[in-house]
Amino acid sequence: MIALIIRRLIQSIVVMLTVALIAFTLFRFVGDPVAQMVGQDTSLEDRAQLRERLGLNDPVPLQFARYVGNTVKGNFGISYRIGRPVGALLAERLPATLELSFVAALFALLVGIPMGIYTALHPERWLSKAFLTISLIGISLPTFLIGILLILLFGVVLGWLPTFGRGAVVDLGFWTTGLLSVSGWKSILMPAFTLGMFQLTLIMRLVRSEMLEVLRTDFIKFARARGLTPRAVHFGHALKNTLVPVITITGLQLGGIIAFAIITETVFQWPGMGLLFLQAIQFADIPVMSSYLVLIALFFVIINLIVDILYHVVDPRLRIERQVGAGQ
Amino acid sequence: MTVEFPTRKGTLIAVDDVSFDLQPGEILGVVGESGAGKSMTGYAIIGLLDRPGRIAGGRIELDGERIDNLPPEKMRRFRGRRIGAIFQDPLTSLNPLLRISDQIIETIRTHMDMDERQARARTLELLNEVGIPAAAERMDEYPHQFSGGMRQRIVIALALAANPQLIIADEPTTALDVSIQAQIIRLLKRLCKDHDTAIMLITHDMGVIAEAADRVAVMYAGRIVELGPVRDVIKDAKHPYTKGLMDSIPAIGQDVRVLAQIKGAMPRLNAIPPGCSFNPRCPQAMDRCRVERPELITQGASAVACWLFAEEEAGVGVA
Numbered sequence A: 001m002i003a004l005i006i007r008r009l010i011q012s013i014v015v016m017l018t019v020a021l022i023a024f025t026l027f028r029f030v031g032d033p034v035a036q037m038v039g040q041d042t043s044l045e046d047r048a049q050l051r052e053r054l055g056l057n058d059p060v061p062l063q064f065a066r067y068v069g070n071t072v073k074g075n076f077g078i079s080y081r082i083g084r085p086v087g088a089l090l091a092e093r094l095p096a097t098l099e100l101s102f103v104a105a106l107f108a109l110l111v112g113i114p115m116g117i118y119t120a121l122h123p124e125r126w127l128s129k130a131f132l133t134i135s136l137i138g139i140s141l142p143t144f145l146i147g148i149l150l151i152l153l154f155g156v157v158l159g160w161l162p163t164f165g166r167g168a169v170v171d172l173g174f175w176t177t178g179l180l181s182v183s184g185w186k187s188i189l190m191p192a193f194t195l196g197m198f199q200l201t202l203i204m205r206l207v208r209s210e211m212l213e214v215l216r217t218d219f220i221k222f223a224r225a226r227g228l229t230p231r232a233v234h235f236g237h238a239l240k241n242t243l244v245p246v247i248t249i250t251g252l253q254l255g256g257i258i259a260f261a262i263i264t265e266t267v268f269q270w271p272g273m274g275l276l277f278l279q280a281i282q283f284a285d286i287p288v289m290s291s292y293l294v295l296i297a298l299f300f301v302i303i304n305l306i307v308d309i310l311y312h313v314v315d316p317r318l319r320i321e322r323q324v325g326a327g328q
Numbered sequence B: 001m002t003v004e005f006p007t008r009k010g011t012l013i014a015v016d017d018v019s020f021d022l023q024p025g026e027i028l029g030v031v032g033e034s035g036a037g038k039s040m041t042g043y044a045i046i047g048l049l050d051r052p053g054r055i056a057g058g059r060i061e062l063d064g065e066r067i068d069n070l071p072p073e074k075m076r077r078f079r080g081r082r083i084g085a086i087f088q089d090p091l092t093s094l095n096p097l098l099r100i101s102d103q104i105i106e107t108i109r110t111h112m113d114m115d116e117r118q119a120r121a122r123t124l125e126l127l128n129e130v131g132i133p134a135a136a137e138r139m140d141e142y143p144h145q146f147s148g149g150m151r152q153r154i155v156i157a158l159a160l161a162a163n164p165q166l167i168i169a170d171e172p173t174t175a176l177d178v179s180i181q182a183q184i185i186r187l188l189k190r191l192c193k194d195h196d197t198a199i200m201l202i203t204h205d206m207g208v209i210a211e212a213a214d215r216v217a218v219m220y221a222g223r224i225v226e227l228g229p230v231r232d233v234i235k236d237a238k239h240p241y242t243k244g245l246m247d248s249i250p251a252i253g254q255d256v257r258v259l260a261q262i263k264g265a266m267p268r269l270n271a272i273p274p275g276c277s278f279n280p281r282c283p284q285a286m287d288r289c290r291v292e293r294p295e296l297i298t299q300g301a302s303a304v305a306c307w308l309f310a311e312e313e314a315g316v317g318v319a
Helices: A002-030 A033-039 A044-051 A062-073 A086-122 A128-139 A142-159 A182-215 A218-225 A230-259 A261-267 A274-284 A285-316 A314-328 B038-045 B072-081 B100-111 B116-129 B148-160 B178-195 B206-212 B230-235 B240-247 B287-291 B307-316
Strands: B004-009 B012-014 B026-030 B052-058 B085-086 B166-170 B197-202 B217-218 B223-231 B297-299 B302-305
Touching: A002 A062, A002 A285, A033 A044, A086 A182, A086 A230, A086 A261, A086 A285, A086 B307, A142 A261, A182 A230, A182 A261, A182 B287, A218 A230, A218 B072, A218 B085, A230 A261, A230 A285, A230 B100, A274 A285, A285 A314, B004 B038, B012 B038, B026 B038, B026 B178, B026 B206, B038 B166, B038 B197, B052 B297, B072 B085, B072 B100, B085 B148, B085 B178, B100 B116, B100 B148, B116 B148, B148 B178, B166 B287, B166 B297, B178 B197, B178 B206, B197 B206, B206 B230, B217 B230, B217 B240, B223 B230, B223 B240, B287 B307
Parallel strands: B026 B197, B026 B217, B085 B166, B166 B197
Antiparallel strands: B004 B012, B004 B052, B217 B223, B223 B302, B297 B302
16 A cells, blocks of 8 residues: 555656656746746846746756755745745635635536436436436536526526625634635535536446446346345445546546636636636746646646545556555 | 246246145255256245246145245244355355355354354354364455365355255255265255255256256246156156256267257247247147147156157146
8 A cells, every 4th residue: 555655646746747847848948947037128238137047047947956956945936927935825815716616516416416326226217307407407408508507597587696706704823724615615516516516427326327337237137146235235235346447537537627717717817727727828827827737737646646545446457466566 | 836927028937836846854946947947936935026927826834834925024034043145156145345254153043042252153163064164263364265175065064054944955066076076966865854944955966957957847938837746757768858958868878979959049929929838849749739738647656748658647637
């Protein structure tokens, strides 16, 4: 287990370095950073001086090493647009995005898995068919459209829920949370639903097809032949065997939710990283863009690491292969 | 008993009016080609026919109690408790994610009034009985840590978990190599005797039947064509199909260039010919075989469904 984690960590570092390289080259590709930082009437000497001070005359590998070093220390540079350290900007926005993402993912899992199980166990019931039809709509409607429709219905027509923002937030020092106030919860409902809807349908359909697959296997037939209760067969035997693919997809999707919360955040004016990123693109705010890239990659890497560990918890066959591999 | 599958293109009859009985401690072999309805018969008995299959006629009794029309929940209690099952492939019969002990304990506790500790003790007993070496250390391992033969022993232990009266063994040795096959057969025979359990041994392997069974039922296209003591059926097959089967088994020490085989193939379920279903392939077919379907006719200790044996019967005055 520990050997596995170490190996995965090394792989993760390689991935992160690659992403950092891409993020680093962003600075070069979008033109001369000095030209973007100074005004039109800055003299050539001043420009050269700035270039020297920023270390832009150093060899590229040295610059990359410095970039990586700074990034590791949490020094992401200064935003061109806002003029504040990117690290602080991201730290402000991070809780909003993470909260939204986790609430959405939790919603997708807690609703999607039971729906998937239900539709797999009772494929003939009308409720299953209704679920499947709804899921088809959920999977084919674009996220922003769902968001706008929700705003129209609950925000404008019914006036039940706020249409933008996070509501009242509580500052815990290291983290600002909207989950401790009523207005915070009211505010997160619609964005989280919007963001989680697609994942929900995906998870439901995945659980359903995996479960149907497992229910056809010999060991389920044998479990039935032993007279186990339907409950034991479905939940003790079948569900556990559907979990591995569900964990994979959920892990990947969670990364996706965080990274692509952009659209939902824009629709609901959610003060998260996605909104920050979108504004950064409009203003070619390279430090923000590259830091966002690195941060999202970090999330993906961490989630994948957790997924890998979960595999080993769920499936004993993987644990053994590891032992055999270590023995050789 | 009759099992049928209603399909869009009409109803397929997979098991057609099959009838037999089993005594405690007896092993009945059921032999036939793929698709002859052997497994279907077994699944019908434990009430696990795949939909849309259903029992269309006849009855199944266990200990004088009719069980084919029980409500699902009652039938579930019967499965495992009164009727056990062993399936063909031990590699896929066990849940790969659960420990052996958990699977057996779960089965025991479903059917017997035992606490965890008692069930665990019984699990160990069962594993010892089916011949798992070092069962105490290995019972908490996962299925993939056992070989195929060992896994089939575990499957047998699971089938025995609640001490059933009848075990349906569907091709229990087919997926195993020959030396392991012999061990499993010996194990089944011993358990059958020790527990006074009846075993319905479904196989297409005449060798397994000869080795293990007391009586044998030969099935063809959903019907029993011959039913009798193993010795009689093997040494003195009566039905032309059984004869064909026996001839197609090569004997050791006999220099055979070409194996005898039965011409043609078993008819598909939607194209069973009128009369005796074997008539198109039968070397001794008569006109009557093409029109009228033969019922089982008693011949000594056996019964044969073939018109070749009809005269004597008619002489006794039974239609």
